[in-house]
Amino acid sequence: MPGPTTLLVGTTKGAFVLTSDAPRAVWDVSGPHCGGWAINHMASDPGTGALWAAGGGEWSGAGVWRSSDGGASWTLSKLANGKFDQWLRDDPEMAAQFGMEPDPPAPFTDEIEALWSIRRAHGRLYAGAKPATLFVSEDEGESWTKLPALNDHPSADSWQPGAAGLTLHTIVTDPGDPDKLWLGISAAGVFASEDGGQSWERRNRRSNTGGETDAHTHSDAPQLGECDGDVGYCLHNMVRADLPTGTDLLYQQNHHGVFRSADGGRSWDDITTGLPSHFGFPIAVHPHDPQTIWTLPLNGDSQGRFPPDASAAVWKSTDGGDGWDKKQDGLPVQNCFFTVLRQSMATDQHEPAGVYFGTNSGSVFASTNEGETWQDIASHLPTILCVEVLQQAKGNTDGGL
Numbered sequence: 001m002p003g004p005t006t007l008l009v010g011t012t013k014g015a016f017v018l019t020s021d022a023p024r025a026v027w028d029v030s031g032p033h034c035g036g037w038a039i040n041h042m043a044s045d046p047g048t049g050a051l052w053a054a055g056g057g058e059w060s061g062a063g064v065w066r067s068s069d070g071g072a073s074w075t076l077s078k079l080a081n082g083k084f085d086q087w088l089r090d091d092p093e094m095a096a097q098f099g100m101e102p103d104p105p106a107p108f109t110d111e112i113e114a115l116w117s118i119r120r121a122h123g124r125l126y127a128g129a130k131p132a133t134l135f136v137s138e139d140e141g142e143s144w145t146k147l148p149a150l151n152d153h154p155s156a157d158s159w160q161p162g163a164a165g166l167t168l169h170t171i172v173t174d175p176g177d178p179d180k181l182w183l184g185i186s187a188a189g190v191f192a193s194e195d196g197g198q199s200w201e202r203r204n205r206r207s208n209t210g211g212e213t214d215a216h217t218h219s220d221a222p223q224l225g226e227c228d229g230d231v232g233y234c235l236h237n238m239v240r241a242d243l244p245t246g247t248d249l250l251y252q253q254n255h256h257g258v259f260r261s262a263d264g265g266r267s268w269d270d271i272t273t274g275l276p277s278h279f280g281f282p283i284a285v286h287p288h289d290p291q292t293i294w295t296l297p298l299n300g301d302s303q304g305r306f307p308p309d310a311s312a313a314v315w316k317s318t319d320g321g322d323g324w325d326k327k328q329d330g331l332p333v334q335n336c337f338f339t340v341l342r343q344s345m346a347t348d349q350h351e352p353a354g355v356y357f358g359t360n361s362g363s364v365f366a367s368t369n370e371g372e373t374w375q376d377i378a379s380h381l382p383t384i385l386c387v388e389v390l391q392q393a394k395g396n397t398d399g400g401l
Helices: 083-090 092-098
Strands: 006-011 014-020 027-033 039-044 051-057 061-067 075-081 114-121 124-130 134-137 167-174 177-186 189-193 235-240 250-254 257-261 279-285 293-298 314-317 325-327 345-347 355-358 364-367 375-378 384-390
Touching: 006 027, 006 039, 006 051, 014 039, 014 375, 027 375, 061 114, 061 124, 083 092, 114 167, 124 177, 167 235, 177 235, 189 235, 250 279, 279 345, 293 345, 355 384
Parallel strands: 039 114, 039 384, 235 279, 345 384
Antiparallel strands: 006 014, 006 384, 014 027, 039 051, 051 061, 051 114, 061 075, 114 124, 124 134, 124 167, 167 177, 177 189, 235 250, 250 257, 279 293, 293 314, 314 325, 345 355, 355 364, 364 375
16 A cells, blocks of 8 residues: 655645545645745655745745745745835835845846746756746755746747746656756747757647647637647646656647647647547646546636536546546536646556646545546645645655656
8 A cells, every 4th residue: 555645735825735644535734834925836856855835926026935844844045026025125114013024135036026837857956937937956946047048049039928927837857868858838838958958949840640720619729820830839738758768758738739749849749639628727647657648628718717518527548648538526517617727737656546636716636546536635725726746755866846
């Protein structure tokens, strides 16, 4: 039987840590942590148990919270000051009444508003910001530097913000190769580096295998020509399958469908056929089976962003997206109007694998049998922005979340 499982849940009002018993049936909730900041994404080191929480906003500023004791205490590394710091400086008498003082000047103030993603790999931490900027830390998140090559890409002047702004929300790494990185930017698409972030290639080209994107009738979906033969720049989430062959098998959910790439993003196949809609945010891949994936479709951008027919369902494929099965045992199947955001679905390493997702209505759902049945393990949390799993330590910890 597996040991306890720990979920890292970022919300609009701080970070929460959920810990299970060994059967993953009973869950304890700890939080809110991180000063009540909006936490867009979290990461961990399975070897040491260290946790990181990235987030912020216009009022608080942008930064990364760090914990070395499983979430009992947290330290903030601030990358940009917010309006709150300015307010404290402008009104020292009021600041004194509150017993507060502004944080020292942060190195990237007026350059970024918030952090949207964080990932640990090969002894480094990467963080993605709004507006789209990539940062790296070599000292466990205490200090950060900018990797400027991304913003020097020839296409940078043409990047257009999505509804949430120009956000670098997804960072994907290769556990076997520290030089390989993939990024997701809304609404600029997929970028890949094979030299540790020193240079970048834009990888949005649609393959020649066809698919239903050409014939989309959904009101939110453009015709293929509107993206000049690409898959669509408004990427919502992207994951990499763990393959022993080293093949870079990627999956993405974007604004207009679900796509698969067997060549590291150089070309993308449309695998949306069989799903009830083209729109959605999260996608997750099985930790041991690269052909098993899960997604949670929503009815559309302008139609409310809730499950089709207001009936919650996770859709599962066991053949890499060639076919899909609807899984909703234990989910609310009537009058369900929640949204599941881009970073709010994750899997654990157990057998059978656990699958988890969080909603904007504050619930966390779990499946301990690879999506066949579901249970609500936490309710009434703030709006959930991310769900990640603190994986069990395995020899090499560099591939941690």
